[in-house]
Amino acid sequence: MPSSPPSSWVKRSLSSVWHPCTQMKQHEQVPPLCVVKGEGAWLTDDQGLVFMDCISSWWTNLFGHANPRINSAIKNQLDRIEHVMLAGLTHPPVIELSEKLSSLTGHQLGHAFYASDGASAVEIALKMSHHFWRIAGKTQKRRFVCLKGSYHGETLGALSVTDVPLFREAYGELLSKPYIVMSPDARQAKDGESAQDVALRAVKELEHLFHNEAHQISAFIIEPLVQCAGQMAMHSHLYLKRARALCDQYQVHLICDEIAVGCGRTGTFFASEQAGVWPDFLTLSKGISGGYLPLSLSLTTDTIYQAFYADTMAQGFLHSHSYTGNPLACTAANACLSIFEEDKVLLNNQSRSQQLNTAFAWAKEDTRIENFRQTGMILAFDLAHKVAKDHPFFARDMFQQCLNQKLLIRPIGHTVYVMPPYILEAEQMEFMGQGVAQALHQTLSSSKSSTAP
Ligand SMILES: *Cc1c(COP(=O)(O)O)cnc(C)c1O
Numbered sequence: 001m002p003s004s005p006p007s008s009w010v011k012r013s014l015s016s017v018w019h020p021c022t023q024m025k026q027h028e029q030v031p032p033l034c035v036v037k038g039e040g041a042w043l044t045d046d047q048g049l050v051f052m053d054c055i056s057s058w059w060t061n062l063f064g065h066a067n068p069r070i071n072s073a074i075k076n077q078l079d080r081i082e083h084v085m086l087a088g089l090t091h092p093p094v095i096e097l098s099e100k101l102s103s104l105t106g107h108q109l110g111h112a113f114y115a116s117d118g119a120s121a122v123e124i125a126l127k128m129s130h131h132f133w134r135i136a137g138k139t140q141k142r143r144f145v146c147l148k149g150s151y152h153g154e155t156l157g158a159l160s161v162t163d164v165p166l167f168r169e170a171y172g173e174l175l176s177k178p179y180i181v182m183s184p185d186a187r188q189a190k191d192g193e194s195a196q197d198v199a200l201r202a203v204k205e206l207e208h209l210f211h212n213e214a215h216q217i218s219a220f221i222i223e224p225l226v227q228c229a230g231q232m233a234m235h236s237h238l239y240l241k242r243a244r245a246l247c248d249q250y251q252v253h254l255i256c257d258e259i260a261v262g263c264g265r266t267g268t269f270f271a272s273e274q275a276g277v278w279p280d281f282l283t284l285s286k287g288i289s290g291g292y293l294p295l296s297l298s299l300t301t302d303t304i305y306q307a308f309y310a311d312t313m314a315q316g317f318l319h320s321h322s323y324t325g326n327p328l329a330c331t332a333a334n335a336c337l338s339i340f341e342e343d344k345v346l347l348n349n350q351s352r353s354q355q356l357n358t359a360f361a362w363a364k365e366d367t368r369i370e371n372f373r374q375t376g377m378i379l380a381f382d383l384a385h386k387v388a389k390d391h392p393f394f395a396r397d398m399f400q401q402c403l404n405q406k407l408l409i410r411p412i413g414h415t416v417y418v419m420p421p422y423i424l425e426a427e428q429m430e431f432m433g434q435g436v437a438q439a440l441h442q443t444l445s446s447s448k449s450s451t452a453p
Contacts, residue, residue, distance in 0.1 A: 009034040038065025061291030073335035086325040093330035109299035114325040118259040118285035119153025121296035125281035129219040145220040151229030184235035199239035210250040219253035224271040228260040231415040232380035240275035254279040263287035267376035290336040295329035359433030380417035405435030
């Protein structure tokens, strides 16, 4: 596939920057783009190419790039205090953020523990859960349960509860072994089965595991409603509802990893709300700072918090990161939460997700596509099985063809998805939908002849 020769910035990047989750050799074929500017949903590279960020920069950007309100909040904070450690000290931005998040959970999850990246928030939830049981004298409860196809981050603890075969193959020796249970992924419906039927089948398997092993299980971790990195696999909220009940019955903590699905992505602020339940731990990152600064956190209940409240240091929660609760990042998060309120974002996203659906209406009819699905502001579809086998380099070629349409899209295998910022007008949605249709057409008519990289 022809792409323009790399610019001097890109050449310099390739000799010094090792890009995340990338086979660097593939950049010989498809060099990275050097972004020099962003405004709203649009990015500009050093060659002047302008393209739409249809995936919110790895699902982080909620209100567009260079958002004037978030920019000005950060600039203001910058002149007060840029960073200060959070052990022994505190500051207004982290206090305000913690209070707002508590209130968004109806004060059910009233204690916020901070870190900088999503994987660390997951580590915190896993460690806290195990430590809680230790304090309770149940030291044998140290194993975790995750779903098939789960993704919870890539540090060793988070990777332990991540079921991506490629990662487990390379690093499996370093990881503790989780119990992996059936995903409620609605695509597994057999003839006549509904999404709820699949969820109930998955619940049965979870119950069976708890029945036999709960005495050594610390927590069950799940990404509610959509397993995002797991090819945007969507499931019925019934699963989470039943899982909560089973966790209560068998004394297993429930961790909802809302790093991708939180912050309004699925229609409610927290995805868990759709099942009408609260977990024991809820992790947030990505969208919480609007895609501005690294920030993550794990919310938890008063029950968990009180168990650690004691006279000895050993019974405290022993975990810290240098940039824990960074004031600038918390300020960005506070600015985002204000936008949610002032602009009635959740309400307006109802019509936005309808417009998104309309923009991709063509995909429902297309016989080269299967499993068209949508939850709130996430829309995805898979290349039909019979088509996929002829297009081994689909993800790479589709990425390139989308760029030709001025769209930033990164398919996961044979799954194409969009997860745009919450600022697109109906026209821009149409532009995206039509561009993806065009790119798909180009990819499927040309990539058969494309050779291995
Ligand atoms: C991205 C992601 C993580 C990891 O977050 P990082 O900031 O990349 O470490 C964990 N869980 C889910 C569901 C994610 O989407």
